[in-house]
Amino acid sequence: MQGAPATGAFDLFRQTNEFHYLCGVEVPHAYLRLDGLNRTTTLYLPQRDPKHERSEGPQLNSSDPESTVRITGVTSVKPLESLGPDLLNATRIYTPMAPAEGREACRDTLLHAMHLRNADPWDGRLSTEILFRNKLAEICSHATFCDLSPILDQLRLIKSSREIALMRHAGELTANAVIDAMKITRAGLVEFELAAIADYRFLRSGASGPGYRPIVASGANIWNAHYYRNQSLLRDGDLILMDYAPDCNCYTSDIGRMWPVNSRYTPLQRELYGFVVEYHKVLLKLIRPQVLVSQLAQEAAEAVRPKWLSWPWSKPAYRDAAKAMIESEVAFTHPVGMAVHDVGSYRMESLKPGLVFALDPQLWVRDEQIYIRVEDTVVVTETGVESLTCCAPLELDDVESLIGSQTSDPRIN
Numbered sequence: 001m002q003g004a005p006a007t008g009a010f011d012l013f014r015q016t017n018e019f020h021y022l023c024g025v026e027v028p029h030a031y032l033r034l035d036g037l038n039r040t041t042t043l044y045l046p047q048r049d050p051k052h053e054r055s056e057g058p059q060l061n062s063s064d065p066e067s068t069v070r071i072t073g074v075t076s077v078k079p080l081e082s083l084g085p086d087l088l089n090a091t092r093i094y095t096p097m098a099p100a101e102g103r104e105a106c107r108d109t110l111l112h113a114m115h116l117r118n119a120d121p122w123d124g125r126l127s128t129e130i131l132f133r134n135k136l137a138e139i140c141s142h143a144t145f146c147d148l149s150p151i152l153d154q155l156r157l158i159k160s161s162r163e164i165a166l167m168r169h170a171g172e173l174t175a176n177a178v179i180d181a182m183k184i185t186r187a188g189l190v191e192f193e194l195a196a197i198a199d200y201r202f203l204r205s206g207a208s209g210p211g212y213r214p215i216v217a218s219g220a221n222i223w224n225a226h227y228y229r230n231q232s233l234l235r236d237g238d239l240i241l242m243d244y245a246p247d248c249n250c251y252t253s254d255i256g257r258m259w260p261v262n263s264r265y266t267p268l269q270r271e272l273y274g275f276v277v278e279y280h281k282v283l284l285k286l287i288r289p290q291v292l293v294s295q296l297a298q299e300a301a302e303a304v305r306p307k308w309l310s311w312p313w314s315k316p317a318y319r320d321a322a323k324a325m326i327e328s329e330v331a332f333t334h335p336v337g338m339a340v341h342d343v344g345s346y347r348m349e350s351l352k353p354g355l356v357f358a359l360d361p362q363l364w365v366r367d368e369q370i371y372i373r374v375e376d377t378v379v380v381t382e383t384g385v386e387s388l389t390c391c392a393p394l395e396l397d398d399v400e401s402l403i404g405s406q407t408s409d410p411r412i413n
Contacts, residue, residue: 001032001095001096002031002128003015003016003019003025003028003031004028004100005028005029014026014208015027015102016102017156018096018101018149018152020250021250023043024072025043025045025072027046027060030043030044030045031083032074042076042078044062044079044080045077047061062077062080065078087136087140092143094145094146094147095129095133095148096147096148097129097148098149106339106342107343108341109341153344156337156338157342157343158355159355166248167253167356170248170253170388171255171389173201173202173205173207174254175390177245177246178242178255178257179402180197180406182399183403183404183405184197184406185234185259185261186404187234189233190232191217192216194240195244198242198244202246205246207248208247209247210246211246211253212245215227215230215243215244216240216241216244217240218233218234219238222241223371234261237260237261237262237266239269240259240260241257241371243375251337252336252339253336254358254377254389255375255389256360256376257374257399261403263404268314272318272363273372273374276362276374279326280359282303282304283296283331283361284378287385288351288383289351289353293346293347297328300331304326308326317367321363322363325362331361331362332347332359333375334357335357335358336358340358351380352380353380355379355380356379357378359375359387361374376388376392377389
């Protein structure tokens with residue numbers, strides 16, 4: 001396993017998710033060898049650099065192996081130069097073939113970047129994973145190479161109690177950041193100012209930064225589901241969609257809330273967003289372990305159908321859009337964990353306790369470019385489900401009471 005390299009920038013080092021998952025070591029240019037035959041772990045680190053240490057402070061290194069073993073819990077610590085000789089007799093080597101996720105990155109975004117790079121006739125760079133495998137193959141010419149990524153993906157899909165505790169903290173910060181943004185909302189602010197107050201909440205509470213770039217979309221910007229420019233003025237009468245979460249010890253969360261700039265939902269906003277919220281609440285009541293997503297989606301559709309039939313739809317197009325939403329499985333979007341779009345798949349198997357995913361029902365009225373959603377990060381428990389972002393209000397009246405209620409700078413309170 002190859003860890004993340006130094007970036008060469010004045011930034012905070014962020015280890016790759018897979019490397020952090022296996023050992024938690026936050027040092028650039030680190031390598032980890034798990035010996036399945038002997039059940040040992042060896043950590044390979046750069047040697048101590050006194051000049052760098054004087055400038056930036058000490059970090060784990062191979063020059064003091066006893067201290068590093070004590071801190072990390074690995075079996076042994078060696079310098080980088082020892083990795084090659086230690087692999088000479090290996091006959092089967094597992095190494096990740098999927099791109100390694102780093103700061104604000106997901107497998108899907110990395111694969112898209114790889115697609116763009118491969119389509120660029122002037123680039124031609126090989127991925128870090130291919131380069132590492134090629135280097136290993138030079139040393140271990142007789143070894144069989146296997147992809148470790150599917151194994152790690154499956155392990156990461158179901159969270160331990162420790163992971164859930166980290167994600168509960170991340171979810172609480174996420175929800176409270178949205179509440180902070182609601183409180184300062186008023187016409188004339190710029191979208192990024194809502195993200196800035198969230199950043200303050202994240203950093204003040206111990207996060208290392210964002211888990212992904214903020215989505216603070218107002219008005220027509222909402223139609224672009226992953227809008228990120230955040231440069232528009234908030235205008236009276238517009239809705240805001242906010243989706244932003246922190247990076248807490250390499251774990252994140254996910255959320256989606258929509259609210260009116262002027263603190264009052266219009267009748268149309270109540271009609272559409274209000275129904276999506278009602279459907280979302282039905283889903284939260286039904287999710288439980290040992291059932292398939294398809295069964296839950298069907299149960300939710302049946303449970304919400306009377307409300308859909310009696311809802312005061314102002315247009316047939318809105319009624320049809322809601323019908324399409326509740327008859328789909330769109331609400332069960334993606335796992336959440338070390339990445340906001342985390343690895344692994346859960347749609348084809350019964351839900352298991354410890355599964356964390358984004359519950360995100362979405363409604364589209366394409367002819368009018370209307371996009372409505374509400375999202376929480378939830379974890380399947382032994383008896384049902386827990387929303388990790390439940391602090392952020394769902395009820396429209398509760399949301400209205402918060403908007404603009406913070407008249408002074410919350411950073412000085």
